[in-house]
Amino acid sequence: MLGYAETLRVARAMTATLAPELLLLDVQLPDGRGLDLLRELRAGGARLDAILVTAASDTASVQDALAYGAADYLVKPVTPERFRQGLERARERAALWRRPDVRQNDLDALFRGSPESAAPGLDPGTLQRVRAALRAGGGHTAAEVGAALGLSRVTAWRYLEQLAQSGEAVAETDAGTVGRPAKRYRRA
Numbered sequence: 001m002l003g004y005a006e007t008l009r010v011a012r013a014m015t016a017t018l019a020p021e022l023l024l025l026d027v028q029l030p031d032g033r034g035l036d037l038l039r040e041l042r043a044g045g046a047r048l049d050a051i052l053v054t055a056a057s058d059t060a061s062v063q064d065a066l067a068y069g070a071a072d073y074l075v076k077p078v079t080p081e082r083f084r085q086g087l088e089r090a091r092e093r094a095a096l097w098r099r100p101d102v103r104q105n106d107l108d109a110l111f112r113g114s115p116e117s118a119a120p121g122l123d124p125g126t127l128q129r130v131r132a133a134l135r136a137g138g139g140h141t142a143a144e145v146g147a148a149l150g151l152s153r154v155t156a157w158r159y160l161e162q163l164a165q166s167g168e169a170v171a172e173t174d175a176g177t178v179g180r181p182a183k184r185y186r187r188a
Contacts, residue, residue: 008032015041015048022049022090027056027065035061038068047097049090053078105167122162126151130159134169139184141174160185 002018005011008029015023015037023041025034038050049071054061057075065073071093072086096106126149133145140148146156160183163169169185 006030008034008037011037012040015046020048021094022051024051024053027052027054027061035064035068038065038070042068049093051086051090053083103167105165109166122159126155127159127162130156130163131168134160134163134185134187137186139172139174139186141182141184143182145185157183 002020003014005014006029008031011025011029011034014020023038025038027034034052034054041048041050050065050069051072051074052061052065052070053074053076055076062073071090074082074086093110096102096110129149130145133140133148140160142157142160143153145151145160146153149156151159160169160171164171164185167188170188171183171185174182174184
């Protein structure tokens with residue numbers, strides 16, 4: 001965290017000085033609307049992500065937030081899990097912006113929501129756990145991921161294949177020494 005501003009005036013000064021990558025913003029501040037700051041930043045060409053965390057649930061505020069490119073909109077009270085999801089999505093967007101180009105499935109996930117929404121029958125929580133296992137680095141077989149997470153090999157394979165199809169993981173065949181070849185999955 002780079003800083004905390006209780007007023008619009010202080011927030012303007014801080015964003016000008018600190019150039020944050022992510023802005024957590026309330027719609028209503030004591031001296032103005034946080035959405036005005038977001039509009040000004042966008043007009044000035046700022047390429048930061050913004051998550052609105054606010055009690056404002058009126059349609060006009062939500063429409064303005066979308067028009068000004070907000071990454072997420074959280075209505076208070078916000079559960080810790082939902083807040084974490086918003087931060088995770090912002091992290092994923094930031095990683096996307098660091099790439100020289102993007103794939104269609106990346107854009108689909110960005111514009112249509114999370115990849116798990118396109119994967120009927122898969123539990124979003126389990127999908128997150130499998131993603132986390134892949135973040136540990138190296139290549140993992142379905143059996144290894146299943147053993148680490150307490151899942152069957154087949155269940156782990158289904159989740160790993162979904163991640164491979166969505167472009168979040170890469171599957172490589174490992175011929176090994178004995179027996180049938182195994183697929184190893186790693187982060188894309």
